[in-house]
Amino acid sequence: MIGILAGLLGAALSLSSICAIGGVLARVLRAGEPTDVRLARPSLGWSFLLGSAAVGLALEIPLAIDGQITHRSFALIGIIGLAVLVWTVAGWWRNSSPPRALPWDWLADLPMLGRLLAVVALPAAVVFCCRTDVSGYDARSIYALKARVLYDTGTLRGEDFQDIQRVHFNPAYPLLMPLLEAQVYWTQGGDARPALKLLFLLFPLSLASVLAGQLRRYGGRGLAAMLALMLLLTPMFMECFEGAGLSGSADLPLAALILAGVLEASRWIRRPGWRPAVCAALLLGAAACTKAEGMAWIAACAVGVAGTWLLRPAWPTRRALATAFVGAGLLALIVGIRQTILHQLPDSPYYPSYFAALDWKWIRQLGDRPAVVLQYGLAEIARVKFWNLTWPCILASLVLLRRGRLPADVWFWRLTAVAGICASLLALVITPLHLEYELRTSFSRLMLHAFPLAALIMSEQMAASGWSGQLAETVRFDELANEPAAENVVETVARAA
């Protein structure tokens, strides 16, 4: 019992510290953005995502320098996090700002039915996460095993990583999630304590919080919160089957980092500045250090930025180019750290690389595969057991007629989403593994990476066509909202025009 309580307390402290560090970063990097008007501080979602990106990347630095990480590094991060946490709580105390509102940022905007759903689902998820260990195949064989090895031995140079006969799923895997898990282990005081899954629960919650914050730009707070709740109550987010949010796999963290990174990049497109550029680089860099697919999404963002500039009448200003240079420089540094770590790890011949599959001899044999992949994809979007009906909703929203032109940031989202999904489909076509096996085990996960961005595009489209506004007016979702929307889509469209 004492072990369980110690585990819970450790996990809570560790995650609060990560949020506190991220909160400070969000204050600096997202200064001037409408975050949470009532709380006058960054939302939980931005705090946690920026915190996990910063902590994960900071822990990668010693590994990049000499392939080793000692408990002193975890301790340093832990102490900094606790100090910032104490400072933050002391600030609330002084200002009499209500700390009770912290976890409720967007949930407080929900209408009654939504609150009832949240009040039941979230405690059930928290209880589950507190009582079980990570359970998925990837969660255990890739991330948690690497986390245990890093926490225990603290080196990439031992036989655990270097001997390819030692059972260790694909040693050359990005290490951000294992490092975050190891940080939680350090605060818990051991790697056999429960509640590690709380780390994974915070990612879907953060994602919904970030999305709700963004959707407030397109309508009232109540409607934004309701849409975010509908997204949160997708089985792929809140269940624990293989690849789902609570399985302990890194797919949902990757999806959350991609969404946040894309949002910051679009903020930079709207108003170029060093803050959004640095913030986007940090989040997208963290995505690249979470899973290999993160690199593909960085490329998709580059396609999105280039495409948006080409489609806009005006060329980028000097300020945009200068700040793009800052962001690209930071991103290159983070990717460099990632590559330095991966170069220290052996390339196991048992796991064929997707880059090796970019070979003409191989690709010319695959004429029948695109049709199989597309057919599977069509079946996947109607798979209600995983997605409810969100994908059909996303597709249906595209037939709504918009008022006005597409703003630049929406162009960017759409181009990025299309490029990212195309890259995922291409990866499935050229996979060196058994195709049907790959489709069954990976397709949903690859779609999950694009899912939040697609949901954002859907919500914006519904707002820009006037559909969601009319519906909200009828249902009176927003009669309870305390403040009007921070910025609505009509203004955005007018400004773009």
Next chain:
Amino acid sequence: MTQPTLNPKARWWINRFGFALMMLCAVGLTVGTFAPNRYRIGPISISLRGLRNPTVGLLIGYVLWRMTYDGFGEWLKVRVDRFSGATGRFGGAAGQFGAQARRFVFRSRELWKNWGWRQRTMFAVVICQGLFVLRFWQTYPAVMDYERMARANSFRLASYGPPGHEVSLLEHFCREICDATPPNARILFHGGTPAMRFAYEVYPRRVFILPQEMTRMAESWQNQPQLCDLAPDPHELYWHQFLPKDSPEPADFIRQHEINYVATFDEFDLSRCRLEPAP
């Protein structure tokens, strides 16, 4: 327009019934959230595996209580209003509630008439999505509880499945290995893809696989009980030529890696699962 009136006695009874129903269902909802199960109280069996019935009861009770509100349960009303942000939504009179409902229906009908096929299609899909969300939500605590039980049982039971088709449970096997070996044990594993989960479960014991078995595993990741219906993929064979083909003697491998135990696991045959000291 005159508001419909209600006999005061009937109003009192409806109010108290609504309140009692709401409280009863709130208890059911709480139990269903934190401990979903089928409960027996004497001859009555109450299933709290799904949350639909308690939720519907709660909402019906709430509406009855608020429509006939006469000051009873003031303390709760204040809290519910704060929770829902809906101060004065049901003003305490059946007529007012009815007028609000009629206004809502009228507005919805007007909106539907003004919409074209695109908006109507979108509306239909969103409503269906809402129903799916509710369907997911109403069984969510039970599903989570089931997953927790399944995980706990995988450590407790050696196998599961109908007689004659049992599948061995790796987690139980791992627990036996942990009991039988010291933390610094070095184990050679025979048994295919479960090796990856095995390595996590028995950590800090180090687990190894013979190169020839690793090659076989890399050629057939799809050989798993839940994927037994997959047809072979002819293209995949192209990559088998690049896999290492070395096959050292097990004795040499064991000596070279200082292995002191050999574990064999067979998902389809429990009797073959065993742990032996290394030769």
